[in-house]
Amino acid sequence: MLLALCRASVAPNAPRFPFLASLVPRLETVHATLVHSAERSLRAQLGAFRSTGQTDASALGSLVRTHLHLDAWSNLIVVLITTMVDPELMSAREAAGPKRHMPTYLGAVQRSLLAERGPLAFVAAVSAVAPQGQSLALRHHILLRLVEALETGAGPATFSAAVPSAFHRNYTAATSFFRDTLAALALTKHAAEIPEVGDLMRKWPIETYFQLVARQLVADFETAPTSSAAVAAAFARLHADYLPALVHRFFKLAAQIVMRYHQALGAVTVTTADEAIDCIVGLAAAQTAVRQSPFFSLHPTIAIGLVPLLGSGARAVHVPCIAALRTDLSESAISALRMTRTIAAQYRATGRPAPTAESSFIAGTFEAATALIASEPARDIPVEVWRAVMPEIAKRTVDAHRDLVQDLLQTLAKTEDSLRRLKQSKGRASSVGASSSAASSAGGSMSDEDKVRLQLALDARALEERVGELLLIIDQDREDQEDQEDQEEGKGPGFAQSLMSPTWVILKNLGNVERPN
Secondary structure, three states: OHHHHHHHHHHHHOOOOHHHHOHHHHHHHHHHHHHHHHHHHHHHHHHHHHHHOOOOHHHHHHHHHHHHHOOOHHHHHHHHHHHHHHHHHHHHHHHHOOOOOHHHHHHHHHHHHOOOOOHHHHHHHHHHHOOHHHHHHHHHHHHHHHHHHHHHHOOHHHHOOOOHHHHHHHHHHHHHHHHHHHHHOOOHHHHHHOHHHHHHHOOOOHHHHHHHHHHHHHHHHHOOOOOHHHHHHHHHHHHHHOOHHHHHHHHHHHHHHHHHHHHHHHOOOOOOHHHHHHHHHHHHHHHHHHHHOHHHHOOHHHHHHHHHHHHHHHHHHHHHHHHHHHHHHHHHHHHHHHHHHHHHHHHOOOOOOOOOOOOHHHHHOOHHHHHHHHOOHHHHOOHHHHHHHHHHHHHHHHHHHHHHHHHHHHHHHHHHHHHHHHHHHHOOOOOOOOOHHHHHHHHOOOOHHHHHHHHHHHHHHHHHHHHHHHHHHOOOOOOOOOHHHHHHHOOHHHHHHHHHHHHHHHHHHHHOOOOOO
């Protein structure tokens, strides 16, 4: 401090006073001696730190103040860089070999710098006892030395995007290195004020890299755009090639992949239930792969943007699949119910006793639908799909059954009317064994036509039960609710009764048959 005061007093007045001018060389000699002594003390502190990992805050504070009073802060920076940082850079260069593999080189540098007894730990101790401006200058110069070492040591191939995988490794290693180094130097908040780092990072042509990656990814995906495996592979590639600096570009590419998949899958012609199941199962697998992909959770923008796309795409793909399921499964059920047309032949003039149970074909009405729901592939189908399919299948089946019942009852009525006219024309009251009135008057037994009507009623009651069971299969875990809610939602016995109500009206009006208990 005394030397600094003397120098401050002598230097301005030396030109005017010769005796003061004669003191300048002596002061400079003393200054040089003190600076050299301070450097020796600094090196001694460095040696002690490397040995023990400990620093003497009081001695380090005195050393810092000495360099400040001697106006030798730049000397301290040079000593720290040349004695602590440069040797670590040289050692890492030798470890990386002649080809200077970037991730290996930066990894070695980072490990040595951030070691418990490494240079940055000592720099942090010095910064803690130094004024803010000098502390910032020290940390800034160390960062610039690291930038210089990387910039001069890396060849053109390091920054080339010709091989995207190598580019990704180099760029990721560099960004990770500078992120951690800035944090260790407490310079993260000042990163925008350090143009050298930005200039170095701009040497990597990340836009060119993205174009190469996107072109290859899209080409690979287009070989099988309707495959869930292709979607999973594409998102795995997105995660592997992702760069945080290009988050919006990668999100856009991911959105394009999702939309292209939905478009391709929606263009597939689906006509059968099996094809519809395969389509929906594949869609569910693809959407699961997207949601479970590590890429999906890399950045909030990605998840927030993809979720609505996945939802709208699934709804669009489900439309033709639901239509195919409705058509195929309802046709299967209706085909079984067409056996209703044979009921009259089973009782007319056969002596068969009156029925006591439903026809055998009723039990298999929804066999295809229930088997499909219980199948292994169908377990991955969202319950919303079944809720859209099953009520419509039930409605179409009941409507077709109602038409069959109505046709049969009308045919019975015409047959009875024809027999009645024939009896009247011949004037014989006991010759028509098939007529209900004659049979009743003869012995009070049930006519063949009444047996047919009773069978239709038993079948209708059984069909109503089957419809209720079918609708409850898809909601077995749902709590019991009121029948009115069942009717509104298309679920359960209440909805089945509402569907069958017109059939019972027809049986009452055309067949004079009430619903059996």
